[in-house]
Amino acid sequence: MPEPILKMAKITRDFHDGTKMRRVLYETNLDIFPGELTIIAGPSGSGKTTLLTIMGLILNPTGGKIQIKDMDVTQTSESKRANLRREHYGFVFQLAELLPALSILENITVSSVIQGARLNLQQKQRAQGLLETFGLQDCLRLRPLQLSGGQKQRVAIVRALMNEPSVLLCDEPTSALDSESSQIVLDSLKNISRDKTRAMVMVTHDPRVFPYADRLLKIENGSVVYDSRQSQGSGAV
């Protein structure tokens, strides 16, 4: 059994809702393994996105510990977390979230240059190669507005893969797409998840996506109530 890339121990998260502190994520212990697609499912407001953003070092947990590749990243500065995200993470957002002012090539390489570094030839070639893999080689100089929803989401996947991340986090990547585009995107993500050097986590509330999962987690009211890895559970997901 491979070592987990991401380890979360006793993770909690509280929010102040304007009047009092409210716990949105209860004590959660979770290890994420490479070479598999972990789907976190749950209704709206269940805490699945909160869990995802904590995994992605975007939100700090209120309590607990988080490690990536055996590196404790729980109490790190904003700047260090940004560096870690750039080096180890790839994100696929619900609405692709491409920057409209930049070309497709600039969008997928933005994380490589955002801290001031220049794009080198190797990176440019990698970007072009990835676009070809996803059938988007003609879109290099286009702007996001010129692409369809499905194409934008595939570009977002390419952007997420650009820095060879150890962890790929997807936040409802198909919820804004039609069935055909959803199928294409899910097939692509499934293929990527087979890479033994990378862990992939997807958050969704769409049951049609569940069959793609290698591991299924169900979260309700801030607690993980079902984990297919433990192959125990209370009822249907």
Place this chain on the structure above:
Amino acid sequence: MRSLIALKMLLYDRSTTIGSVIGVVAIVFLVGQQLTVLFGLFNYMSVLADHSRADIWICSANTENINSSGLIPDRYLDRVKALPAVSWAEPLLYGGASFKKQNGQNEAVQVIGLRNPARAAGPWNFYQGSTEGFLEADGITLEYLDLRFYGNPKLNDMCEINDVRAKITAITRGSKGFSGRMVYTNLVKAREILNTPPGRCRAILVKLNAGAAIPEAVREMAALLPSARVVSAKTLSTETRMYYIRNTGMGGSFGFSTLVGALVGVIIITLTMYTGVLQRQKDFAVLRALGARKKDIFIIVLSQSVIIGLVGLFVGFFLLAGFLSATFESPLPSYLPRQVAPLLAFGTLALCIGGSLLAMRKAISVEPASVFR
């Protein structure tokens, strides 16, 4: 690369960018225009001292500004000329008079009488004629930009100043003063027009030999002429300007107008840049999620501010140059000293960056987690 991202964002969001640029242009043009008029007026105020070609002025005691000098004895001339540091010394006579127009109306003028106009305090530019016109006993000059106020007389026309006959023997170009329209003539004619008693003049202009130190010469002459005021031309020029600034309310008026111009510009920049950041909040959140630090977002917004500033400076100075060019040969005083332009540019850029601080603060406060909401 962050600057390139900044530029692309600006080009994509054209309307907001243009708004910010207009803010910068407003600062440059409004402030610059006020400054050109102010410096133009400064030139008018001290025109006699600035164009005297002399190092030192000898005036009556307690002279506060050029126009407040009383009469002094001509004999001071000989005493001063005897000093070894002196190259030449010339008497100067000037005062207010009334030019009678052909329609019978009068126009206030300042008559300036010179003995050697080519050497000291003479007109520095002619539209028609030359300093040779001073050789004629009745010869006077009128300024080209003021001709319409005199009823558009021509060269060699006869006229009357203070009921004294005179002949227009030259037309100057650029001789504009603060105390009235400038009319040059020879010393004898000036004495007649201004009814000045013989043996008196308004000032003595002194040029020193090359290498002579002005402060030392001033001290030496002051000791020699204790009843007079001896002052360098530069000091008299400055004192004259300050006198008018303080005593006419001009300083406050121009200062207020300049401040309003700058404020308008800063408000426009602040509002448009802040609006731009609000429109791009999602983009900044995405960049943060992808690994941008707060510092990187700050650099992007700062780059945008600098780009807007530079473009605005280019357009603003282009318009200001147009204004200067259009008013060059007009009665409106306009002049921008060379050293003021870079100060205006630097100040404008600083105001532009200052105006964008609110936008920067907003941009770096954007939470990456907001992408997930």
